[in-house]
Amino acid sequence: MTTTNTPPAEWAPHAAVWIGYPSHPELWLEDLDDARDEVAAFARAVHADGRGEQVVLVAADAEAAADARTRAPFAQVVVEPFGDIWLRDTAPILGGDGKARDFGFNGWGGKYDLPGDDDIGARLARHRGLTILPCDWILEGGAIDGDGTGLVVTTEQCLLNPNRNPRLSKAEIEHRLAADLGLTRVLWLGNGLLNDHTDGHVDNLARFVAPNRLAVPRAAENDPNWQVYQDAAIRARAMGIDVVEVPSPGRVLRDEEVVPASYMNFYIGNAAVVVPIYGSEYDDAGVAAIRALFPDREVVGLRADAILTGGGSFHCISQQIPA
Numbered sequence: 001m002t003t004t005n006t007p008p009a010e011w012a013p014h015a016a017v018w019i020g021y022p023s024h025p026e027l028w029l030e031d032l033d034d035a036r037d038e039v040a041a042f043a044r045a046v047h048a049d050g051r052g053e054q055v056v057l058v059a060a061d062a063e064a065a066a067d068a069r070t071r072a073p074f075a076q077v078v079v080e081p082f083g084d085i086w087l088r089d090t091a092p093i094l095g096g097d098g099k100a101r102d103f104g105f106n107g108w109g110g111k112y113d114l115p116g117d118d119d120i121g122a123r124l125a126r127h128r129g130l131t132i133l134p135c136d137w138i139l140e141g142g143a144i145d146g147d148g149t150g151l152v153v154t155t156e157q158c159l160l161n162p163n164r165n166p167r168l169s170k171a172e173i174e175h176r177l178a179a180d181l182g183l184t185r186v187l188w189l190g191n192g193l194l195n196d197h198t199d200g201h202v203d204n205l206a207r208f209v210a211p212n213r214l215a216v217p218r219a220a221e222n223d224p225n226w227q228v229y230q231d232a233a234i235r236a237r238a239m240g241i242d243v244v245e246v247p248s249p250g251r252v253l254r255d256e257e258v259v260p261a262s263y264m265n266f267y268i269g270n271a272a273v274v275v276p277i278y279g280s281e282y283d284d285a286g287v288a289a290i291r292a293l294f295p296d297r298e299v300v301g302l303r304a305d306a307i308l309t310g311g312g313s314f315h316c317i318s319q320q321i322p323a
Helices: 025-050 062-071 120-127 170-181 226-238 283-293
Strands: 014-020 054-059 076-079 100-104 132-138 151-155 185-189 207-210 213-218 242-247 272-277 298-303 318-322
Touching (some): 014 025, 025 298, 054 062, 062 076, 120 132, 132 170, 185 226, 226 242, 272 283
Parallel strands (some): 014 054, 151 185, 213 242, 272 298
Antiparallel strands (some): 207 213
């Protein structure tokens, strides 16, 4: 059931999108330049030569802002101090009423406590003149994904994690999702991807692509997450949700460690759907499968290896502003 506070589905029209711009050399080290290139390419695809949406690059300081203007001259650049670029989790979530829900943020369960991340959401909302509705519990945008009808998917690993809201029961979290975001039906998946430091954000695992239609990865050979994908599909189908399978990138390594690479971290823009790719042999198949789900949009695959060194990809660094 849709209410005025239910966030529109991501495929609904956007007025703009906030995208975090890599700003801190001490966080990105030798990956900084490549990460900036990848973010600028993502922004360019979303802007789509003016056919897409307004791109607002959020830079933490004057140096990063100047760099952003050079690499992405089509974008609006806003300077607001932050800890890191994962605006899906730290920017506000806008409801259908256009008001900004500003949730608490605790550094993904206290793992990464960086100055500016706890209040960047309110500052971005004020910058656009939005009405701010404070919500007094911890919730990251990447932990939920909705289809615009009041149906939402999340993971038990994240939303029930004692490092987020230890005094809230499952029923109380469901109540707050309904009260604050109009999300009245909750599909609870189990765990997220291996080595995902967000404690299993669902936007790396399963995404709505139409009302009541959920995309879930299909495991490649030697995929470390095959049981996670299988369990997600079983739970979704048991709730009566149409499941469509998309090839996974398989086992992706960096410095001999499995990283949480996923095609599910795509961003749905007005003109384009941008899919992160990683140099996997399954990249073409993954992009093709997502292209088939969005026949009215251009679907492009762009490398996101450097961004992934920080732990996420295109969806993680962006937060749409509904029209």
